[in-house]
Amino acid sequence: MPEQVRAKSDRTLQAKRAIFSTLYRAGEKAWLEGLAERFMAPDNPPLALAQGELLVRSPRRVLALTAHPDDLEFFAGGTLRRLALAGSRITAVVLSDGEKRGNWRDLAQQRQGEQREAARLQGYDTVTFLGLPDFGLPEDPRLELLVARAWDQVAPEVILAFDPKELLPQFANRDHKALGRTVMDLARARFFSGAQVYFYGTHHPDVLVDITSVMADKLRAVKAHQSQMVYLDEAETDGVFQLMGRIMAGRSGATYAESLFRLM
Amino acid sequence: MERRSDPTLPWLIAGGAVAAAWLVWRRMQQPYYPSVALHAGLELVSRRHRVLAIGPHPGDLEFFCGGTLRLLAQNGSAVTMAVLSRGEQGTNRANIGEIRTREAEESATILGANLIQLDLPDGAIRPGPDLEHALDELWHRVRPDVVLAFDPKGPLPLGNNPDHLALGAAVLARSRRAVSQGERLYFYAARQPNVLVDMTEVFPEKLNAVRAHRSHIYGPDGAVRSYLQCASRLFSRRVPAVYTEGFFRLI
Numbered sequence: 405m406p407e408q409v410r411a412k413s414d415r416t417l418q419a420k421r422a423i424f425s426t427l428y429r430a431g432e433k434a435w436l437e438g439l440a441e442r443f444m445a446p447d448n449p450p451l452a453l454a455q456g457e458l459l460v461r462s463p464r465r466v467l468a469l470t471a472h473p474d475d476l477e478f479f480a481g482g483t484l485r486r487l488a489l490a491g492s493r494i495t496a497v498v499l500s501d502g503e504k505r506g507n508w509r510d511l512a513q514q515r516q517g518e519q520r521e522a523a524r525l526q527g528y529d530t531v532t533f534l535g536l537p538d539f540g541l542p543e544d545p546r547l548e549l550l551v552a553r554a555w556d557q558v559a560p561e562v563i564l565a566f567d568p569k570e571l572l573p574q575f576a577n578r579d580h581k582a583l584g585r586t587v588m589d590l591a592r593a594r595f596f597s598g599a600q601v602y603f604y605g606t607h608h609p610d611v612l613v614d615i616t617s618v619m620a621d622k623l624r625a626v627k628a629h630q631s632q633m634v635y636l637d638e639a640e641t642d643g644v645f646q647l648m649g650r651i652m653a654g655r656s657g658a659t660y661a662e663s664l665f666r667l668m
Numbered sequence: 669m670e671r672r673s674d675p676t677l678p679w680l681i682a683g684g685a686v687a688a689a690w691l692v693w694r695r696m697q698q699p700y701y702p703s704v705a706l707h708a709g710l711e712l713v714s715r716r717h718r719v720l721a722i723g724p725h726p727g728d729l730e731f732f733c734g735g736t737l738r739l740l741a742q743n744g745s746a747v748t749m750a751v752l753s754r755g756e757q758g759t760n761r762a763n764i765g766e767i768r769t770r771e772a773e774e775s776a777t778i779l780g781a782n783l784i785q786l787d788l789p790d791g792a793i794r795p796g797p798d799l800e801h802a803l804d805e806l807w808h809r810v811r812p813d814v815v816l817a818f819d820p821k822g823p824l825p826l827g828n829n830p831d832h833l834a835l836g837a838a839v840l841a842r843s844r845r846a847v848s849q850g851e852r853l854y855f856y857a858a859r860q861p862n863v864l865v866d867m868t869e870v871f872p873e874k875l876n877a878v879r880a881h882r883s884h885i886y887g888p889d890g891a892v893r894s895y896l897q898c899a900s901r902l903f904s905r906r907v908p909a910v911y912t913e914g915f916f917r918l919i
Binding site (some may be wrong): 447448450451454455457458459461462569588591592594596600608610665666667668 | 707820821838840844848859860894916918
C-alpha cells in the first residue's frame with residue numbers, strides 16, 4: 405500500500421467519494437436512468453448492435469490506447485474481453501502510469517502491477533507502458549511520436565482510443581482529450597491504411613457491443629485496479645458498472661452494452 | 669390601449685420556435701467529426717470498386733446518391749444501379765411503369781452506370797422471400813465490393829416509405845454474411861451520416877439525372893435545382909464542401 409502523506413487530509417478523495425456515491429444513488433432512480441438512456445441512445449440501436457457484433461465476432465489485431473492504467477477496463481473492458489475470446493491479438497498501450505493522486509506516493513509501480521493483472525485476466529497479448537507524465541499529456545512533445553510508433557509496430561486492424569469529446573466536452577480529462585486528438589490527427593493522415601478506429605467513452609455512440617456474456621469478467625478486471633477502488637465499495641462498484649451497461653444498452657435489446665464511436 | 673387589428677406577434681414567436689427547432693435538429697444530425705467523415709467519403713470515391721447501388725423505386729438512387737455514383741463511375745468503378753420496382757403506383761397514367769423505366773435508363777446513362785430493373789410490386793415491397801430472392805440474384809450477378817442501400821431507419825422521423833425501410837432491413841439482415849466476404853455496406857439517406865462525399869464538381873450531372881425523371885417532376889425548372897441544392901447542403905455546414913451526400917457506413 406502506498407504511504408500516505410499525513411500533512412493534510414485528502415480533500416480530493418473525499419469530494420470524489422461524495423460525488424460518485426451521490427451520482428450512483430441518483431442513477432439508480434428509474435426516471436433518471438431512462439433519461440440517461442435517451443441521452444446516450446445511438447440513432448439506430450439495432451444497427452449499432454449489428455455493428456458491434458461484426459466488430460467483436462472475428463479475430464483481429466487490436467491496438468488499445470489509453471491514458472491511465474484503469475481506463476481501458478472501465479470504458480471498453482467488455483469489448484476487449486469479447487475480442488480476446490474471439491482470438492484477437494490485443495496490444496494495450498498505456499501512456500502514463502497514473503502516478504498522480506492527491507497525497508499518495510509511489511502509485512506508478514502499484515498501478516502498473518494492477519494493469520498487468522487486469523491484462524492477464526482479460527487476455528491481452530502485450531501491455532506497454534510509455535511512462536509519459538500523468539496529467540501532462542497535452543504538453544508532452546513525445547506523445548504523437550510514440551503513438552505513431554505504436555501504430556506502425558502493431559499494424560493494427562482495429563484501434564481503440566478515447567473520444568476527445570468524452571461525455572461532456574467541457575469536463576473532459578485533459579489526458580483523454582490529448583490522446584483522442586492525437587489519434588484523430590494520425591487517423592486523418594493514415595486514412596488509406598485500412599485500419600478501423602473506434603473511440604470509447606463517447607457521448608455520441610454509433611456502435612454498441614453486447615457485453616452481457618462477459619459482464620462478470622469486466623467487473624473482475626475493473627476490480628483488479630485496487631488502488632482505484634477507494635471511491636466506492638465493492639457492491640457499489642458492481643452496481644455502477646451494471647448501471648452504465650444498462651444505460652448504454654438502452655432499448656437496443658441487449659442487457660448490458662458498451663458504446664463506441666467509429667471514426668473510420 | 670387600442671387593440672391591434674392583426675396579431676402578428678404570436679405568429680412571429682411560433683415561426684421563430686419552428687425555425688429554432690429546425691436549426692437544433694439540423695445541428696444534431698451533423699456528423700460527429702465532420703472533417704473525418706469527409707476524408708472517409710474521399711476514400712470511398714477515389715478507389716475502384718464493383719459497386720452495387722440498390723434503390724426501391726426509379727429516381728431514389730439519383731436523388732440520394734447520384735453524385736457519389738457519378739464520382740465512382742468517373743474514377744473507374746463499375747457501377748450497377750439496381751431498381752427493385754418500376755414505380756408503377758406513382759401516378760395513374762397508363763404504362764407509367766415503362767415510362768419510368770425508360771427515364772431510369774436515361775439517368776443511368778447520364779451517371780455512367782449500368783441499370784438492372786427488377787419487377788417487385790411498387791408499394792408492396794416487404795421483407796420476405798421475394799425480396800431475399802431478388803437480392804440474392806443481384807449479389808450473384810454483380811459480386812459487389814461496395815453496396816449502397818437505403819437506410820433502415822429512413823431520412824425522417826415519421827412518414828417514411830415502407831418500401832424504403834423494407835430494403836434497408838433486408839440489406840441489414842444480410843450484413844453479417846456480406847461483411848465476412850469483405851464487402852462494405854453504405855446506407856444512403858441516413859439521418860446521422862459518418863461518411864460525407866463532396867460532390868460539388870458533379871452536381872450538374874446529378875441535377876440532370878434527377879431531372880431525367882420527368883414524369884415525377886412537378887413545378888418549374890429552377891425549383892428543382894434549388895430544392896436539390898438545399899438538400900445537398902444539409903450536411904455541408906461544417907466541412908469545406910458546397911454540396912455533399914451523407915452515408916452511414918456499416919463496418
